[in-house]
Amino acid sequence: MEAVFLLFTYIRGQLEDRHTIFNMSNFNPRLIFLIGFMGAGKSHVGKLLSEEMKLPFFDLDEYIEGKADKTILSIFQEEGEEAFRILERKCLRDFAVIGNAVIAIGGGTPCYFDNAEWMNEHGVTIYLKASPELLAKRLASGKDHRPLIAGLSTESLLDFISGKLKERSEFYESASVVVDQENGEKDVVEEIFRNFTNITGH
Numbered sequence: 596m597e598a599v600f601l602l603f604t605y606i607r608g609q610l611e612d613r614h615t616i617f618n619m620s621n622f623n624p625r626l627i628f629l630i631g632f633m634g635a636g637k638s639h640v641g642k643l644l645s646e647e648m649k650l651p652f653f654d655l656d657e658y659i660e661g662k663a664d665k666t667i668l669s670i671f672q673e674e675g676e677e678a679f680r681i682l683e684r685k686c687l688r689d690f691a692v693i694g695n696a697v698i699a700i701g702g703g704t705p706c707y708f709d710n711a712e713w714m715n716e717h718g719v720t721i722y723l724k725a726s727p728e729l730l731a732k733r734l735a736s737g738k739d740h741r742p743l744i745a746g747l748s749t750e751s752l753l754d755f756i757s758g759k760l761k762e763r764s765e766f767y768e769s770a771s772v773v774v775d776q777e778n779g780e781k782d783v784v785e786e787i788f789r790n791f792t793n794i795t796g797h
Contacts, residue, residue, distance in 0.1 A: 626690060626718030627697045630705050630770055632760060633741060634733040635723040636783070637699040640776070643784045645697040654699045659686045671742035680707045691717060703743075705766040715771060721787060722770035727757040 627644070629637040638654055645652035656667055659682060663670055670679045683704055690698060705711040705720075714720050731753045738744045738752060747755055760767075767773075776783040 625695065626693060626714075628700050628714045628718055628720045629697065629723060630700045630711075630714070630720055630767060631702065631723035632725065632730055632756065632763070632767075633702040633744075634730040635702070635725050636733075636776055637723055640723060640783050640787075641697045641699040644787060647784060647788070648697070650695050650697050651693075652697045652699070653690070653693075655683070655687060655690075655704065656699075656701050658689070659683060662686055668740065668742050668745075676742075684708050684710060688713065703763070705769070706763050711766045711769050715769065719772070720770040722767045722773045723776045723783060724767070724773055725776055727753055727760060730756050 627650075629641050629644075631637055641652050641654070644650075659670075659679075660666055663682060665673070667679070670682070680703075683701060684707065687700070687704065687710060690696070700714070705714065711720070731749070734741070734744060734752065734756075735749060738747060744752055744755060772787070774783050774786050
């Protein structure tokens with residue numbers, strides 16, 4: 596019950612901040628999960644998509660931070676990655692109480708436990724695909740705030756991203772839809788809309 600209460604508190608805050616409008620009449624209740632590596636544009640694309648579809652947008656990392664009352668970086672530093680992944684899994688499943696929503700998922704979330712399978716069963720997963728070079732360019736300036744890449748040099752960052760993408764490819768590619776977002780976030784939203792009938796069957 597506490598998890599449900601916290602989730603609805605988070606939802607209420609998101610709706611008040613963004614004045615999001617539910618449009619339940621023309622949409623089959625489903626969750627839309629945006630997955631991909633850090634820096635792939637999940638949060639930005641998610642907000643654009645939610646505005647176009649008049650659906651609420653949520654960020655899993657923000658929800659985790661609210662529930663833990665500490666930043667993701669602090670959780671990693673104080674409790675370790677394993678503890679974070681366990682909390683992440685629990686928080687992801689809290690979203691099962693939502694009908695229609697767009698949710699940005701952490702870069703590693705699909706790769707742990709049965710998270711990828713659970714998301715595919717409970718909604719539509721969309722993989723925002725990007726090259727290591729584009730991701731490294733986007734992440735370079737803010738890498739110190741991300742626990743997995745903090746302190747890496749530019750060259751090491753590119754090598755790290757390339758390696759992680761290979762490791763995670765199986766999980767990312769299991770998404771309902773794979774969208775190449777090399778051409779910018781707005782083009783990604785347009786491509787998602789072009790394919791949305793095929794994604795949802797409506």
